[in-house]
Amino acid sequence: MPASQWQLNDEGRRSYRPPARRLKQYLPASLYSSAESKAVDTAMLLGKNLGVTPNRLPDLEEHHHDSEPFLTNLQQFHEAIDRFFANPGKLTYGTESADQGVERFDAAAESAIDGSDARKS
Structure with missing residues (x-):
């Protein structure tokens, strides 16, 4: 499977929490990710925690x-x-x-x- 199609694994789904806690203090108004599935999944988890709807932005990929x-x-x-x-x-x-x-x-x-x-x- 190409790297751009890799999925977020269980460890990745758990590891968003510490950065989310640190980011929350800055009250972000926007959140962007690439269209890569693992990035979208991470952004969705962060966005839910931060109360921000993530946007996909082409060219942010790896x-x-x-x-x-x-x-x-x-x-x-x-x-x-x-x-x-x-x-x-x-x-x-x-x-x-x-x-x-x-x-x-x-x-x-x-x-x-x-x-x-x-x-x-």
């Missing part, structure tokens, strides 16, 4: 690496990620470089902050 096989060997995974960050301008893992991923994510976050993204759902 680094695009659905084209890569799932690396069960931890050393191989660490090597792939080390190469990825050691060469941020090069395509070494997935379909975007680290720099491209940061640029995409930054633009999405900025659009959420200034309210300019009409693609929110």
Whole structure:
């Protein structure tokens, strides 16, 4: 299964509570997530706890690496990620470089902050 389709597991469903408690003190008025199912599930749990309806915002997703096989060997995974960050301008893992991923994510976050993204759902 591609990484973008991974589901939130039981541990993930439990682990939202500490950040929710910390975030609650700031009285957030909005909450955004990517469209990835685990992010949506996390945002729904946080939103319910915070009394905020989450919005999905394209381009907030993780680094695009659905084209890569799932690396069960931890050393191989660490090597792939080390190469990825050691060469941020090069395509070494997935379909975007680290720099491209940061640029995409930054633009999405900025659009959420200034309210300019009409693609929110």
